[in-house]
Amino acid sequence: MEVDKVVxxxxxxxxxxxxxxxxxxxxxxxxxxELLKEEKKAMEEEEEEEKPVSVVLVLSNPWAxxxxxxxVKTDLNRCFTHASLNGPLSDSAPYELIRSKELxxxxxxxxxxxxxxxxxxxxxxxxxxxxxxxxxSDCDWICLHTFKHLQASTSNIPMRYIHFDVPKEExxxxxxxxxxxxxxxxGPQPHGVVRSNIYTAMKFGVQHMLDWVRFFNSGTIIExxxxxxxxxxxxxxxxxxxxxxxxxxxxxxxxxxxxxxxLHPEDPLFQTFSGETLRYKxxxxxxxxxxxxCAYYEKGIALSLARKRRVMIPAIRVQTEQEQQxxxxxxxxxxxx
Amino acid sequence: MEVDKVVxxxxxxxxxxxxxxxxxxxxxxxxxxELLKEEKKAMEEEEEEEKPVSVVLVLSNPWAxxxxxxxVKTDLNRCFTHASLNGPLSDSAPYELIRSKELxxxxxxxxxxxxxxxxxxxxxxxxxxxxxxxxxSDCDWICLHTFKHLQASTSNIPMRYIHFDVPKEExxxxxxxxxxxxxxxxGPQPHGVVRSNIYTAMKFGVQHMLDWVRFFNSGTIIExxxxxxxxxxxxxxxxxxxxxxxxxxxxxxxxxxxxxxxLHPEDPLFQTFSGETLRYKxxxxxxxxxxxxCAYYEKGIALSLARKRRVMIPAIRVQTEQEQQxxxxxxxxxxxx
Numbered sequence: 001m002e003v004d005k006v007v008x009x010x011x012x013x014x015x016x017x018x019x020x021x022x023x024x025x026x027x028x029x030x031x032x033x034e035l036l037k038e039e040k041k042a043m044e045e046e047e048e049e050e051k052p053v054s055v056v057l058v059l060s061n062p063w064a065x066x067x068x069x070x071x072v073k074t075d076l077n078r079c080f081t082h083a084s085l086n087g088p089l090s091d092s093a094p095y096e097l098i099r100s101k102e103l104x105x106x107x108x109x110x111x112x113x114x115x116x117x118x119x120x121x122x123x124x125x126x127x128x129x130x131x132x133x134x135x136x137s138d139c140d141w142i143c144l145h146t147f148k149h150l151q152a153s154t155s156n157i158p159m160r161y162i163h164f165d166v167p168k169e170e171x172x173x174x175x176x177x178x179x180x181x182x183x184x185x186x187g188p189q190p191h192g193v194v195r196s197n198i199y200t201a202m203k204f205g206v207q208h209m210l211d212w213v214r215f216f217n218s219g220t221i222i223e224x225x226x227x228x229x230x231x232x233x234x235x236x237x238x239x240x241x242x243x244x245x246x247x248x249x250x251x252x253x254x255x256x257x258x259x260x261x262x263l264h265p266e267d268p269l270f271q272t273f274s275g276e277t278l279r280y281k282x283x284x285x286x287x288x289x290x291x292x293x294c295a296y297y298e299k300g301i302a303l304s305l306a307r308k309r310r311v312m313i314p315a316i317r318v319q320t321e322q323e324q325q326x327x328x329x330x331x332x333x334x335x336x337x
Numbered sequence: 338m339e340v341d342k343v344v345x346x347x348x349x350x351x352x353x354x355x356x357x358x359x360x361x362x363x364x365x366x367x368x369x370x371e372l373l374k375e376e377k378k379a380m381e382e383e384e385e386e387e388k389p390v391s392v393v394l395v396l397s398n399p400w401a402x403x404x405x406x407x408x409v410k411t412d413l414n415r416c417f418t419h420a421s422l423n424g425p426l427s428d429s430a431p432y433e434l435i436r437s438k439e440l441x442x443x444x445x446x447x448x449x450x451x452x453x454x455x456x457x458x459x460x461x462x463x464x465x466x467x468x469x470x471x472x473x474s475d476c477d478w479i480c481l482h483t484f485k486h487l488q489a490s491t492s493n494i495p496m497r498y499i500h501f502d503v504p505k506e507e508x509x510x511x512x513x514x515x516x517x518x519x520x521x522x523x524g525p526q527p528h529g530v531v532r533s534n535i536y537t538a539m540k541f542g543v544q545h546m547l548d549w550v551r552f553f554n555s556g557t558i559i560e561x562x563x564x565x566x567x568x569x570x571x572x573x574x575x576x577x578x579x580x581x582x583x584x585x586x587x588x589x590x591x592x593x594x595x596x597x598x599x600l601h602p603e604d605p606l607f608q609t610f611s612g613e614t615l616r617y618k619x620x621x622x623x624x625x626x627x628x629x630x631c632a633y634y635e636k637g638i639a640l641s642l643a644r645k646r647r648v649m650i651p652a653i654r655v656q657t658e659q660e661q662q663x664x665x666x667x668x669x670x671x672x673x674x
Contacts, residue, residue, distance in 0.1 A: 030584075030587075030610050031610070033583065033610070034610040034611060038611075068634070068635075126527045126530050188527075190463045190525075190527030190528065190530075190631055191527065191528075191529065191631075192528065192631040192632075192634065193463050193527075193629055193631045193634075194584075194587045195587065195588070195593060195629065196587045196588060196589060196590040196593060196608045197590050197593070199587055199610065200590075246370065247367075247531075250367075250531045250532065250533045250536055251532070251533060252533060253533040253534050253537075256532060256533060256534070271533045273367050273368070273370070273371040273536065274371060274375075292530055292532065294527055294528075294529040294530045295529075297405070297529065297530075298405075
């Protein structure tokens, strides 16, 4: 790829902003409710006018939201694989499986031309991760440009781009239903709690994401650059009692809250409940994240580890209508300026 | 009360340390499990010997612990009123009501001479409260001396004594089953998460509490002094939508995490989800605590407010056997040195 090439990409006409995919991650729940209120007010006050982007606001798991729980029967955000979405639905199917198919109808169908152009799914974590975009791709220029724009905006919250290197057909989360998509994950915030600073950071993130989409749709060439991408390498579980499977150690105090600070071999990893220090035995220094995330105790994840690399992203602009028609007929989508 | 008087109090022969009264407050769960493990090991390694104090270790709500939830059907820590403990038990009684009666049999009966001498019930909060002892009395010298001892110990965690001014017959929490009792409440920690620093602070608190009980039982005169007591005055709920009852504001960022910092009239209290600041309209400066505690959203409490006053506590010593017998027969228990 040469730096002077501009990649032309289809217009982002429909964007979904989803909150409450996990019902006790409250920033997204209250932000989507607030945006719904604003939308209602705007509709009452103004004439309907042609918008540069249509925003679909979704409360993903209303039953879990009502109970302020992550999920009712099973984790909704693991239900969006092709296999699950296209499989049969028995009478005893868990609520979240039914709901995932409803959401796929509303925002997808996943993988089809009818799917929304971009899904931004709002999440919170108890880990000290700041604002992260989590995506399945390290070469989705829409996701990476959105991130680059957020990072360039004035905010006092640290931002990172996390890449889960999962094959497209195995992608499982709500954001995978859109043509592009990411989770916007912000912490630290206890689940079941809303903290003003985290809510404000999420509001900021969503507003700047939508601003960027409008800017992109306006036809301006958006210059390229570099983005640090953290690609997930592996998860580490808590040390556990072999009989009871109960955890026998917590994250070491020297590691707690130090997400994205390089973890070196022999650095303290856990502190057992009797006071002993357990060290990181990996051979490669890696970047820890999701350190002590509440919801991952049941998934057997005490922290995840990532490799960091710098990704060059090209200049992009939105396709003209003619280009889009040509592209849909199978012609190329890159041009030289 | 004159300063040179020494108050003689009955021996503290049996102390209960309880964890998991709320099943997702994990420091107490893991600490009690660790202490049970140590107890088992000590029993295997040593001859049974006469202990200066007998410690009963309890996991209060095993079913909630297993599910990592605060409670299964109803808040166990509101089930210990005399009325509830002595009322009938229907077939459809919630689990926690059944369990409260079991615990009353094990540690009480509440109000009887058979009750354990001291209950230390371990709790966590998402609020930035440090270590607090919460008790129903501001003149229970055992509770206040324990607190004074903890505060004098070397620890980098701030400590406060909170007094809930509830009539004895209305006391509702597990710690009210003992002759003396308090909750040891430590935060900030998200529910469902265990943080090393909070676990270590709790371990420190329990060890020093037990050290003090042994010291008291040894017969030494323990000198008096002063303790700051925060007496709860009132609770404040979140602003709510009149139709949906959903909250429409979060704790203001200038108040969040500032537990026990004096709140003055007109100080910022909430920030609405549209960004507006709501101020404290009370006329008296008061001390906020339990600011943004996760479990109190459902109870309609955004924060509690307290008045602070300095309480003088007398020197105490344990009664001799003769004194204890005399005291049980109705004679006085104060002496001049």
